[in-house]
Amino acid sequence: MSSFKERKIAKKKEEILRSAAAIFAEKGYHGTTMEEVAARLLMTKGSMYYYFKNKDDLLFHCHQMIMEKSIGQMEEILNSPLTWTEKLTNAIKAHVQLATSEKSMFMVMDKPNQHFTDEYLQEILASRTKYAQYFDRILLEGIRLKEFQNVDVKMVRMIILGALNWIQEWYRPEGEKSSEEISNAFSAYLLKILL
Amino acid sequence: MSSFKERKIAKKKEEILRSAAAIFAEKGYHGTTMEEVAARLLMTKGSMYYYFKNKDDLLFHCHQMIMEKSIGQMEEILNSPLTWTEKLTNAIKAHVQLATSEKSMFMVMDKPNQHFTDEYLQEILASRTKYAQYFDRILLEGIRLKEFQNVDVKMVRMIILGALNWIQEWYRPEGEKSSEEISNAFSAYLLKILL
Amino acid sequence: MSSFKERKIAKKKEEILRSAAAIFAEKGYHGTTMEEVAARLLMTKGSMYYYFKNKDDLLFHCHQMIMEKSIGQMEEILNSPLTWTEKLTNAIKAHVQLATSEKSMFMVMDKPNQHFTDEYLQEILASRTKYAQYFDRILLEGIRLKEFQNVDVKMVRMIILGALNWIQEWYRPEGEKSSEEISNAFSAYLLKILL
Amino acid sequence: MSSFKERKIAKKKEEILRSAAAIFAEKGYHGTTMEEVAARLLMTKGSMYYYFKNKDDLLFHCHQMIMEKSIGQMEEILNSPLTWTEKLTNAIKAHVQLATSEKSMFMVMDKPNQHFTDEYLQEILASRTKYAQYFDRILLEGIRLKEFQNVDVKMVRMIILGALNWIQEWYRPEGEKSSEEISNAFSAYLLKILL
DNA sequence: GATGAATGAGTTTTCATTCAT
DNA sequence: CATGAATGAAAACTCATTCAT
Numbered sequence: 108m109s110s111f112k113e114r115k116i117a118k119k120k121e122e123i124l125r126s127a128a129a130i131f132a133e134k135g136y137h138g139t140t141m142e143e144v145a146a147r148l149l150m151t152k153g154s155m156y157y158y159f160k161n162k163d164d165l166l167f168h169c170h171q172m173i174m175e176k177s178i179g180q181m182e183e184i185l186n187s188p189l190t191w192t193e194k195l196t197n198a199i200k201a202h203v204q205l206a207t208s209e210k211s212m213f214m215v216m217d218k219p220n221q222h223f224t225d226e227y228l229q230e231i232l233a234s235r236t237k238y239a240q241y242f243d244r245i246l247l248e249g250i251r252l253k254e255f256q257n258v259d260v261k262m263v264r265m266i267i268l269g270a271l272n273w274i275q276e277w278y279r280p281e282g283e284k285s286s287e288e289i290s291n292a293f294s295a296y297l298l299k300i301l302l
Numbered sequence: 303m304s305s306f307k308e309r310k311i312a313k314k315k316e317e318i319l320r321s322a323a324a325i326f327a328e329k330g331y332h333g334t335t336m337e338e339v340a341a342r343l344l345m346t347k348g349s350m351y352y353y354f355k356n357k358d359d360l361l362f363h364c365h366q367m368i369m370e371k372s373i374g375q376m377e378e379i380l381n382s383p384l385t386w387t388e389k390l391t392n393a394i395k396a397h398v399q400l401a402t403s404e405k406s407m408f409m410v411m412d413k414p415n416q417h418f419t420d421e422y423l424q425e426i427l428a429s430r431t432k433y434a435q436y437f438d439r440i441l442l443e444g445i446r447l448k449e450f451q452n453v454d455v456k457m458v459r460m461i462i463l464g465a466l467n468w469i470q471e472w473y474r475p476e477g478e479k480s481s482e483e484i485s486n487a488f489s490a491y492l493l494k495i496l497l
Numbered sequence: 498m499s500s501f502k503e504r505k506i507a508k509k510k511e512e513i514l515r516s517a518a519a520i521f522a523e524k525g526y527h528g529t530t531m532e533e534v535a536a537r538l539l540m541t542k543g544s545m546y547y548y549f550k551n552k553d554d555l556l557f558h559c560h561q562m563i564m565e566k567s568i569g570q571m572e573e574i575l576n577s578p579l580t581w582t583e584k585l586t587n588a589i590k591a592h593v594q595l596a597t598s599e600k601s602m603f604m605v606m607d608k609p610n611q612h613f614t615d616e617y618l619q620e621i622l623a624s625r626t627k628y629a630q631y632f633d634r635i636l637l638e639g640i641r642l643k644e645f646q647n648v649d650v651k652m653v654r655m656i657i658l659g660a661l662n663w664i665q666e667w668y669r670p671e672g673e674k675s676s677e678e679i680s681n682a683f684s685a686y687l688l689k690i691l692l
Numbered sequence: 693m694s695s696f697k698e699r700k701i702a703k704k705k706e707e708i709l710r711s712a713a714a715i716f717a718e719k720g721y722h723g724t725t726m727e728e729v730a731a732r733l734l735m736t737k738g739s740m741y742y743y744f745k746n747k748d749d750l751l752f753h754c755h756q757m758i759m760e761k762s763i764g765q766m767e768e769i770l771n772s773p774l775t776w777t778e779k780l781t782n783a784i785k786a787h788v789q790l791a792t793s794e795k796s797m798f799m800v801m802d803k804p805n806q807h808f809t810d811e812y813l814q815e816i817l818a819s820r821t822k823y824a825q826y827f828d829r830i831l832l833e834g835i836r837l838k839e840f841q842n843v844d845v846k847m848v849r850m851i852i853l854g855a856l857n858w859i860q861e862w863y864r865p866e867g868e869k870s871s872e873e874i875s876n877a878f879s880a881y882l883l884k885i886l887l
Numbered sequence: 888g889a890t891g892a893a894t895g896a897g898t899t900t901t902c903a904t905t906c907a908t
Numbered sequence: 909c910a911t912g913a914a915t916g917a918a919a920a921c922t923c924a925t926t927c928a929t
Contacts, residue, residue: 112912135416137332140898152900153915162899217412217471221330262479262487269468270461276412277460284457292457296495336924347924348890357924525806527722531903542903543911552903607802607861611720652869652877655862656855663854666802674847682847686885697891725919738894741921 120158123148124172125211127165132211136166136222166215167227173212174234176205181241191249192298198245199271199297200290206274207286213275239264246301255301267297315353318343319367320406322360327406331361331417361410362422368407369429371400376436386444387493393440394466394492395485401469402481408470434459441496450496462492510548513538514562515601517555522601526556526612556605557617563602564624566595571631581639582688588635589661589687590680596664597676603665629654636691645691657687705743708733709757710796712750717796721751721807751800752812758797759819761790766826776834777883783830784856784882785875791859792871798860824849831886840886852882 126148130139141162145152159165180201184194206213219231242264249255270293278289322339329338336357340347354360375396379389401408414426437459444450465488473484516538520529531552535542549555570591574584596603609621632654639645660683668679711733715724726747730737744750765786769779791798804816827849834840855878863874 133416135332135413137330138416141900142898151915153902153917154913156900157913157915160900214413218330218409221328221333258491259487262484263491265468265472266461266465266488266491269465271464272468273460273464289457292454293461296453296458296461300491300494335922346890348926349888351925352888523806525722525803527720528806530901541911543905544909546904547909604803608720608799611718611723648881649877652874653881655858656851656878656881659856659858660851660854662858663850667850679847682844683851686843686848686851690881690884726921727919736894737921738896738923739892742892742894745921747920 116158120168121172123150123155123158124165124168128169128211128215131166131169132214136162136215163222163227166222167231169212169215170219170231170234173205173209173216174231174238176209177202177238178234178241180205181238185241185244191245191252191254192302195245195249195301196294196298198242199267199294202271203274203290203293204286206271207278207280207289210275210278210280213272217272239268242267249301258301263300266300270297311353315363316367318345318350318353319360319363323364323406323410326361326364327409331357331410358418358422361417362426364407364410365414365426365429368400368404368411369426369433371404372397372433373429373436375400376433380436380439386440386447386449387497390440390444390496391489391493393437394462394489397466398469398485398488399481401466402473402475402484405470405473405475408467412467434463437462444496453496458495461495465492506548510558511562513540513545513548514555514558518559518601518605521556521559522604526552526605553613553617556612557621559602559605560609560621560624563595563599563606564621564628566599567592567628568624568631570595571628575631575634581635581642581644582692585635585639585691586684586688588632589657589684592661593664593680593683594676596661597668597670597679600665600668600670603662607662629658632657639691648691653690656690660687701743705753706757708735708740708743709750709753713754713796713800716751716754717799721747721800748807748812751807752816754797754800755804755816755819758790758794758801759816759823761794762787762823763819763826765790766823770826770829776830776837776839777887780830780834780886781879781883783827784852784879787856788859788875788878789871791856792863792865792874795860795863795865798857802857824853827852834886843886848885851885855882 123144127139127144130143130147133139141152141155144165145155148155155165159168181198184197184201187194187197189197219235220228223231243260246255246258246260246263250257250260274289274293278286284292318339321343322334325334325338325342328334336347336350339360340350343350350360354363376393379392379396382389382392384392414430415423418426438455441450441453441455441458445452445455469484469488473481479487513534517529517534520533520537523529524533531542531545534555535545538545545555549558571588574587574591577584577587579587609625610618613621633650636645636648636650636653640647640650664679664683668676674682708729712724712729715728715732718724726737726740729750730740733740740750744753766783769782769786772779772782774782804820805813808816828845831840831843831845831848835842835845859874859878863871869877
């Protein structure tokens with residue numbers, strides 16, 4: 108159980124993370140200075156280092172936050188009493204919702220091996236693999252139960268994830284399509300590959 | 303007509319570009335120093351500045367080289383006497399072939415607005431729009447002639463381009479799938495959205 | 498007469514000093530952070546500032562503690578009813594004992610003018626001079642009374658102090674020679690210069 | 693054979709080293725900024741990094757320069773056709789001469805394990821051991837040939853090296869004793885331990 | 888055309904110190 | 909008395925870029 112203090116710190120950390128992600132997304136990781144991140148929060152550089160030991164650390168926790176949410180959503184869906192078709196639909200919709208509502212965080216997450224080494228990288232890669240495998244599982248089970256056609260699972264998963272990971276690059280909150288519409292369109296069209 | 307000298311210079315430039323792209327792809331643009339690029343070519347930093355006036359210039363010409371090829375391929379396909387279904391199939395295959403054979407260059411090309419401003423950026427964005435519009439045209443014409451189902455063109459184009467642009471992130475020349483197999487799978491599956 | 502409270506504080510201060518000296522000795526003054534010193538004592542940085550107003554203050558009191566002991570020992574020896582030969586022998590032995598038992602503190606004490614300015618430095622330098630002069634007095638008196646040969650006092654004092662101040666650099670409590678053996682050897686050999 | 697260019701670079705490096713050592717000696721390693729070292733040479737910080745990759749590197753090369761000279765001198769002495777008594781005398785005199793003429797460099801050399809780790813440290817420690825062993829050899833051989841009394845070699849070597857290593861702390865070029873006088877006094881007095 | 892030396896602006900990071908609670 | 913959070917000044921180091929030779 109977390110104390111009041113811990114909560115307060117956690118809140119602050121998330122605030123920093125969000126602010127950092129927004130700037131990273133705009134200017135790129137290297138194009139962003141710690142100074143800027145701090146300034147936008149009306150903090151000093153020094154204070155930021157009280158909460159995060161590194162610039163890398165900042166980036167890593169952006170990854171982690173999203174990965175936890177993504178995987179959490181996915182596990183909820185997998186544990187639900189739905190058909191595999193419905194599960195895939197929901198997984199796609201959930202991803203779209205997250206990618207659009209956390210656009211900055213998602214943008215920040217690409218090319219992890221350019222930014223990380225060792226443990227951090229291992230952890231990130233492990234999470235990604237896990238996420239990919241959840242998709243594979245849906246595809247595989249759907250195929251086994253004849254809900255889906257017999258496709259090359261890896262290829263189809265790559266198509267799906269590619270389409271989903273591209274969203275954050277073009278989505279604009281003020282754009283003509285709402286995230287709701289996008290998630291409907293994406294799930295409907297991508298399902299056509301399998302049905 | 304280009305003189306011998308110009309040819310030689312062009313050759314050298316492409317050599318530099320290729321080397322630079324390979325390192326950019328591995329370590330990221332900012333993670334790469336001019337020193338490294340030069341060293342890998344057994345040149346000195348100074349010499350590189352004879353061929354490219356900037357680090358940005360290096361990156362820009364990576365973009366340009368690929369964009370020219372991509373658009374060239376696309377125009378050839380559009381000008382060919384094929385059905386729209388065949389054209390889309392070929393466009394997808396051509397993209398896959400290029401993305402796999404020029405993996406490094408493709409990797410280097412994302413998030414141009416993080417690296418460029420003004421003219422360079424305008425040019426890059428214009429090329430991208432042009433490329434996207436060629437896809438749209440295929441989709442639109444295919445729909446008009448009833449080869450394709452009546453889909454939301456923008457959404458489907460985003461799915462297709464997303465899937466294609468994700469390839470360079472996971473493709474490995476030594477991987478289990480050849481670029482040939484990938485291009486077959488991708489064109490087949492993506493077409494299912496439209497048929 | 499000191500109250501219970503004062504005693505308790507004095508105790509705590511010495512505890513802090515000892516801990517600080519140990520880390521200073523290992524990592525150097527600049528290489529040691531207040532954080533580390535505090536952490537090793539299971540305190541927080543903030544608390545330390547209750548006891549010592551400065552990092553410099555910490556270092557200064559390390560000096561002071563040793564200097565007081567050294568000079569105290571020396572004065573006791575000088576006031577004792579011994580021959581000058583015996584006094585020199587005892588002075589050397591006492592120094593060796595202190596340098597080995599308080600190795601860390603001694604290590605911390607070199608190059609005071611790199612760490613201090615003004616008053617602190619004056620005080621330290623004064624103590625050192627005093628200590629050196631005690632040695633000189635022993636030598637001078639010993640020579641006057643023909644116990645020692647007629648040597649260049651300053652040179653011989655420098656040899657003696659040099660040899661003694663080098664001990665803390667190589668002495669290891671678990672080493673082959675006990676501090677007892679070292680003090681015997683040092684006093685015996687150094688006396689040979691004078692006899 | 694070294695080219696003109698190499699010579700020029702070597703000269704520059706030594707110039708930097710000397711300047712750095714002087715400031716290190718005065719203010720301590722940590723108390724000295726790269727800026728200062730550069731400024732005193734009318735260079736910019738950046739240029740210094742062209743010649744030395746590190747602040748550590750600077751310090752290391754100070755060590756190396758002196759260690760090479762010290763060991764070189766020592767080997768010359770050992771290879772000369774002198775008695776062991778004369779060799780020890782010369783070794784002491786040579787050390788005094790170097791310690792006084794290169795006072796700054798010598799001052800910079802203490803407590804290497806506070807500044808270095810790994811390879812650098814290994815190398816430094818190896819050189820020091822080598823130097824110490826040369827002294828031991830002189831003592832041992834002198835004893836074997838009955839030139840010297842039968843002393844505890846390690847203890848006597850520690851006394852000698854301690855006395856010698858203390859010189860740089862108190863020697864002043866403008867002081868009352870010339871380095872010549874010091875070297876005569878030190879060799880004469882220290883020899884008394886052995887004769 | 889090539890090169891090596893120099894530069895300087897910029898960035899991350901560290902830490903002693905303070906102070907409200 | 910103790911503490912955790914904040915600060916700001918300083919320092920090491922990096923690198924794209926230039927330019928005389």
